[in-house]
Amino acid sequence: AQRSLKGEFSERIRALEELLTGLRVYVEAALDFPDEEVDFLADRAIAERLQSLKSDCDQLYGTAQQGHLLRDGITVVISGPPNAGKSTLLNTLAGDQRAIVTEHAGTTRDLIRETINIQGMPVQIIDTAGLRDTDNPVEQVGVELALQAAEKADLLIEMISAEGIDWSKLTSPEARGLNFESGVMAQAGLKGSTTPRIRVINKVDLYSQQALAAERNQDHGDSGLDPLYLSAKNGTGVAELKTRIANIAGLQPTEQSPFIARRRHLQAIDQARLAIDRGIQVLEQQAAGELLAEELRSAHDALAEITGKVTSDQLLGEIFSSFCIGK
Structure with missing residues (x-):
C-alpha cells in the first residue's frame, strides 16, 4: 500500500x-x-x-491487478441443491459456526456472508439456499436470492453431494447423477453463464477410496470442468479448493509489492493497453x-x-x- x-x-x-x-x-x-x-x-x-x-x-496492468485483488478481493457464491453441504463448507472455510447446519433440506433460506483470507486476498464467501422447485413461499424467496447472488458472483462454487451419485453406473455423468446442469440452475440460465466456476462433489468421506478412484477416472462431460472431490465435514480437499479460487482469481506471487489500485484505474489501464494493441495491428496489417x-x-x-x-x-x-x- x-x-x-x-x-x-x-x-x-x-x-x-x-x-x-x-x-x-x-x-x-x-x-x-x-x-x-x-x-x-x-x-x-x-x-x-x-x-x-x-x-x-501490460506489466503495469498485471501489477495493479494484483493490488486490486489484495485490496478488494472477490465474491464467491456457493450454489447447489439442498443438503449438498454448502453451509458446512462455509463454516469450514470460515473456521467458525457461521451457518446453521441440519439434516433437513431447506434449512438455509437467506444469504449468509463471511469474509476469509486466501493468500492475502479477501474473499467474501456467500452461502445460499438450496436450488430446487418448491411450493414453500419462504423457500421460494430464498431460491430467488440465491440465483441473484449467483448472477453477481465473481466465482461460482457449484456443489452436489456424493450421496446422489450412483457408483454402480460408471458410464456417463448423467447415469451417475452428476446433475450440475439440471433443475433450477439450468432454468435460471446459470448453465450458459460465463461466470468462472468450480464444480465440487462433497461428502466424499462417506465413500471408499476405491470408489473415489473409479469416479475420478470417469468421463465428466464436455464442459472441461473436472470436479473437485471434497469433504466439507473433515476438510479433505479444502486446501485444493482455496488454491483453485486463488488461481481463477488470477492471484500470482510477486517479488514486488503490488500497487493498491482501484477498479476504475484497472479499467482505464486495460482500455489503454487494448487501444495500443489495436494500434499495433492497424500499423502492421493496414x-x-x-x-x-x-x-x-x-x-x-x-x-x-x-x-x-x-x-x-x-x-x-x-x-x-x-x-x-x-x-
Whole structure:
C-alpha cells in the first residue's frame, strides 16, 4: 500500500503518458504536416516503440491487478441443491459456526456472508439456499436470492453431494447423477453463464477410496470442468479448493509489492493497453496512419482518466517543440 501512497503508481502512469505523447507527436506531425517528410509508416523504430509501450502497459496492468485483488478481493457464491453441504463448507472455510447446519433440506433460506483470507486476498464467501422447485413461499424467496447472488458472483462454487451419485453406473455423468446442469440452475440460465466456476462433489468421506478412484477416472462431460472431490465435514480437499479460487482469481506471487489500485484505474489501464494493441495491428496489417493516430488518442484518453485530460493545444505545442514545423 505504501508504494501507492508515495505516488509510485502515478509516476508509472505518467511515464506511460510520456512515451505515448512522444509517439503521438511523431505520428500526428506526419499526418498534419505531410510537407515535413516525417514518414513514420516506414520507420521501424515506431513499431518497436509501440511494442515497448504495450509491454510496459501490460506489466503495469498485471501489477495493479494484483493490488486490486489484495485490496478488494472477490465474491464467491456457493450454489447447489439442498443438503449438498454448502453451509458446512462455509463454516469450514470460515473456521467458525457461521451457518446453521441440519439434516433437513431447506434449512438455509437467506444469504449468509463471511469474509476469509486466501493468500492475502479477501474473499467474501456467500452461502445460499438450496436450488430446487418448491411450493414453500419462504423457500421460494430464498431460491430467488440465491440465483441473484449467483448472477453477481465473481466465482461460482457449484456443489452436489456424493450421496446422489450412483457408483454402480460408471458410464456417463448423467447415469451417475452428476446433475450440475439440471433443475433450477439450468432454468435460471446459470448453465450458459460465463461466470468462472468450480464444480465440487462433497461428502466424499462417506465413500471408499476405491470408489473415489473409479469416479475420478470417469468421463465428466464436455464442459472441461473436472470436479473437485471434497469433504466439507473433515476438510479433505479444502486446501485444493482455496488454491483453485486463488488461481481463477488470477492471484500470482510477486517479488514486488503490488500497487493498491482501484477498479476504475484497472479499467482505464486495460482500455489503454487494448487501444495500443489495436494500434499495433492497424500499423502492421493496414499501414493506416490515421487509424493508428486514433487508437493512440484513445489510449491517451484512457490514461487521462487517472491523471487528467491532455488537450489538443498541449499536443500541438509538443509537435512544434519537437519538429521545425514551417521553418
